[in-house]
Amino acid sequence: MAVRTLLESIRETLAEEMRRDPTMIVLGEDVGRKGGVFLTTDGLWAEFGEDRVIDTPLTESLIVGASIGAAVNGLRPVPEIQFADFIFPAFNQIVSEAARLRYRSNNAFGCPITIRAPYGGGVHGALYHSQSVEAYFTHVPGLKVVVPSTPYDARGLLRSAIRDPDPVLFFEHKKLYRSVRGEVPDTDYVVPLGRAQVTRPGDHVTVIAYGLMAHYSLEAAELVAGEGISVEVIDLRTLRPLDTETILGSVKKTGKCVIVYEDNRFGGYGAEVAAVLAEEAFDYLDGPVVRVAGPDVPGVPYSHTLEDWFMVDPDKIAAAVRRLAAY
Template identity: 50%
Template sequence: MNGQATTERTMAQALNAGLREALSDESVVILGEDVGRTGGVFRVTDGLQAEYGAERVVDTPVAESGIVGAAFGLAVAGMRPIAEIQFMGFSYPGYDQVVNHVSRIRNRSRHRFTAPLVIRIPYGGGIGAAEHHSESFEAIYTHVPGLKVVVPSRPIDAKGLLTAAVADPDPVIFLEPIRAYRSMKEEVPDDSYEVPIGVASIERPGDDVTLIGYGAMMREVREAAEVLASSGVGAEVIDLRTLVPLDVETVIASVQNTGRAVIVHEAPRTSGFGGEIAATIQERALYSLRAPVERVTGWDIVVPLRRAEKHYTPGVDRIVAAAMRTTEGH
C-alpha cells in the first residue's frame, strides 16, 4: 500500500468508508435499525443513505429476526446484504435465523444455495453503556458451524476485513468492538483493499511470551507489551483478527518460539474463545510450553453497570501479571 493516498480515520470512519465502497456494487444492500436517516446508533453508516438512497440503505422495523431473515432471503436470491444489529445484546432474536438458516443453507443444499451476507454486530463493553449494551458473547457465534467470525481491533483492519467479508462467498459475523470505534486513529488507505479473513497479525515480535488477543482488548494487550518490554520481557503480540477460521499456524509458531502464552478477551471465562485457543495450543505445542497457558478474561458474571464495570474488563495490570507468572522460575 506504499505510495497510496491515505486518510487518518477512526474505526467507525474506516468502516463507513468500507461500506461506501461496498455500495458501489449494486447487489449490496445495507439494512438495519436506524442505519439510514441517522446513520446508525454509532454513525457507522453515516451519510450512506443520502448518497445511495433509501432502497440501498434501508431503515428497518425494530425486528432483529426479520432483519437477519430478510437478509438471508436477499442473499439467497443473489443480493449481497449487509445487516446491522444495533448491539450484541439485541442480536439474540435473530440468532435462530443465523443458526437454523444462514449458517446451514450451503450444506443443506450442497452448494446449490448460499447466503453470502455480512451481519455487523457492535459488541463489548468499556463505554459505561446501559444493560444489554456491553455483551461479548462471540462464542455463541464461533460455536456454530458454517459461520466465519471476524473481529477487527483497528481502523485499517476494519476496512480491509469488511471488504473481504462482503466479497466472501459465505456468511460472516462481523463483530465491531464498541470501545474501539473512536479510541484510535490511524492512516487508512483510501483505495479498496482486503485484509484476508483467517489470517492473524503479528503486531509486535518478541521471544519471551506470546500475547494473544482480539477486538477492543488489543489496546490493553499492546500497552501490556510495552510494560513488559520495560521489564525486559519480550512479548510477541498477536491480533487474531478472525476467530473462525482461526489462524492456528501463526499462534502455534509463536508459542513454539516463546514457550509461553497469555490469551486475552473480555468475554466471560467459561466456554470463552480463550478455552479453544488454549486447547489448540496444548494439542499442537504442549512440548514447547514452559509454563501453563494463562487466560485473562472477563468473569462469569453479568457485565456490571457503569459504576463497577472497571472490575469486569481486563486491564493492563492483569495481562502483565499473567505474563510475568508465565516467566517465573523458568
C-alpha cells in the same frame, strides 16, 4: 495517506462497497435517516436511497432472515444488529439458517451476508450494551467471525467479508470506534479472512488477543518491557477460521502463552485457543496456558467501580504475563 478512526474507516468502506456493487444493501434499526446509533452508516441513506438503506422495525430475526432471502434472490445484504447484545432474537436465523444453508443444500444455495454488530464493554453500557457474543458463533461451522482492531484492518477485513460468498459476523468494538486512529490507504486492498497478525514481536511470552484486547495487550507488553520481559502480541483479527499456523509458530518459539478476551472466562473463545495449543504445541510449552478474561458474572455491571472490576485492562494482562514469565 489518510488517517481515519475505526468508525470512519468502516463507514467509508460501506459506501465504497455500495458504489462498487449495486446489489449491496444495508438494513437494520436506525441505519437510514439517522445513520445508525453510532453514525456508522451516516450518509448512506442520502447517497443510495431508501431501497438500498433500509430502516427496519425492531425485529432482529427479520433483519437477518430477510437478508438470507434477499441474498438467495441476488442481493448482497449487509445487515446491522444495533448492539451485539440484541442479536439473540436472530440467533435461530443465523445458526439454523444462514450457517447451514450451503451444507444442507449440498452447495445448491449460498448465503453471502455480512452481519455487523457493535460489541464490547468499557463504555458504561452495563449488562445489555456491553456483551461480547463471539463464542456463540465461533462454535458454528458455516459461519465466519471477524473482529477488527485497527482502521486499516477494519477496511480490509470488511471488504473481504462483504465480498465473501458465505455468512460473516463482523463484530466492531464500540470503545474503538472513535478512540483508535490509523493510516488507511486509498487503494482497494483487502485483508484476507483467517489470517492473524503479529503486532509486536517478542521472545518470552506470547499474548493472543482481538478487538479492544489487542490494544490492551500491546499496552501490557510495553508495561513489562522495562522489566526485561519480551512479549510477542498476536491480533487474531479472524476468530473463525482460526489462524492456527501463526499462533502455533509463536507459541513454539516462546513456550508460554496468555490468551486475552473480555467475554466471560468459562467456555469463552480463549478456551478453544487453549485447547489447540494443548493439543498441538504441548511439547513446546514451558508453563500453563493462561487465560485473562472477564469474570463469570452474567454481564458487565454499570457503576464505574463495578465495570472497572469486570473489565480486563492492561494492568491485569501485565500481571498475568509477569506471573507466567516467572513460572
